[in-house]
Amino acid sequence: MGNLHLVTIAIIAANVIISYKGFGDYNFFEKYKFQVGPIQRGEKLRMFSSGFLHADTQHLLFNMLTLYFFADVVIQLLSPFYFLVIYLGSLFLGSALSFYFHRNEYHYSAVGASGAVTGILYSAILLQPDMSLYMFFIPIPIPAYIFGIAYLLYTIYGMKSRIGNIGHDAHFGGAIGGFAITLILSPWLFQTNLLMIGLLALPIVLLFILKKMGKI
Template sequence: MNSILLIIIAATAIFSYYGWQNPPIFEKYKFNVGAILRNKEYVRLVSAGFLHADPTHLIFNMLTLYFFGPVVLQFFGPLGFIVVYFGSIILGNLFSLYLYKHQAWYSAIGASGGVSGILFAAIGMIPTMSIYFFFIPIGIPGFIFGFGYFAYSVYSMLKPRANDNIGHAAHLGGAAFGLVYTILLQPESAQENILFLGIMALPLLYLAYVVFVQKKIN
C-alpha cells in the first residue's frame, strides 16, 4: 500500500474527527457558496474534502479510496494519484459552485468528489473490472456500474428531492475529471475501450447539454 494513499486516508479521518468535535472549525472549512464567492474563501474548495458528515460517510469514502486507489497508483504513480484525487475534489466543487452560484446558502462536505475521480480513473483504465456491492456476490462490470452511477446522479441532480443530502454535482464533476484524465494520459487504452467508455459517458453528455446548452440549472 502506497504511503501517499495511507497519509490521505489518515489525514481525512483526523480532520473529520476534529471537525466533529469543533463545530466552528467544521463551519469554517466546509464548502459554502456564499463564503467562497463573497468572501473569497477558496481554501474551502479543498478543505471540504477533508470533512465528513458522520463516521458512516467517512468510512464509506475511505474504503472506496482504499480499494481503488492502488489501481490508479499502479497506472499513474503517486503524482498521478495526487493530481486525480485533488483535481477531482476541486473540479467537483467548482462544478457545484457554477451550478449553485445564485444559492449562497448551498453547502457541502466530503471527499466524494475525489473518491469518485479515483474510482472512475480506475474504471477508465479497466472498464470491464468487476465491482461488488455489500451482500451482492455477483460482480458488476465497471462500465455498467459507471453508466448506472452517472444516470442516477444526473437524474437526482436534475430532479432533486427534499431529503436528498447528497452532493451529486461534486460526485459528477470529480468522476468526470478522473475519467477525462485517464483518457488524456492513456489515449491508446481509451481507444481500445472506446465502446465501454462511450456507453458509460452517455448520461454525462446529456447533463452537459442540459447545463451548458439549455442552461436549465442556474
C-alpha cells in the same frame, strides 16, 4: 488487496484527522466547509478543504472504504503521483461543478471526499473496465463500466430531483475529473479502450445537454 501505498495511507490519514477535528470543533468545521457565500467573497481554500471534512463517521468510512478498494488500480496502472493529481483534480472539479450549479444559493454548503473518491473510481473503471464490482445488495458481480454508466445516470436523476441530503453534483464533477484527467495522463487509452471511453462519456454529454435545455 496488497499493502496500501504510502500515498493512499496519507490521504486516508488526512481525511480522518481533519474530519475528526471538524466533528469536535464547530468553528473549524464552519471555517473550512464548502459554502457558496464565503467562496464568492474569496475564500477559495474551501474548494479543497471541504473535501477533507465529513458530516459524520459513517460518511467518512464509506468514502475511505471506496478509496481503499480502487486506489491501487490507479496507482499500479499509472503512478502514485498521477493518482494524487487525479484525486486532487477530481476534488476541485467536484467543488467547481457544485459551485456552478448552486452559485445563486448563498447559504448552500457541503462537505466530503465524495468528488475526489468518485474521480478515483472512474479513473479505475477507465483503466480497467473489465473488472467486476460486488455490491452489498446484489449477489452477482457487475461489470465496472455498467456500474459507472448507471451511477452517473442516477446522479443526473439525483441532481434533477434533489433527492436526499447528497451532493450529487460534486459526485458528477468528480467523475468528470477522473475521466478527463485520466485520459490526459493516459492518451494510450484512446487506442486500447476507445469504445469504453465513448460509453462512459455518454452520461457526461447527457448532463450538458440537459443543462443547456434547462432541465437541470
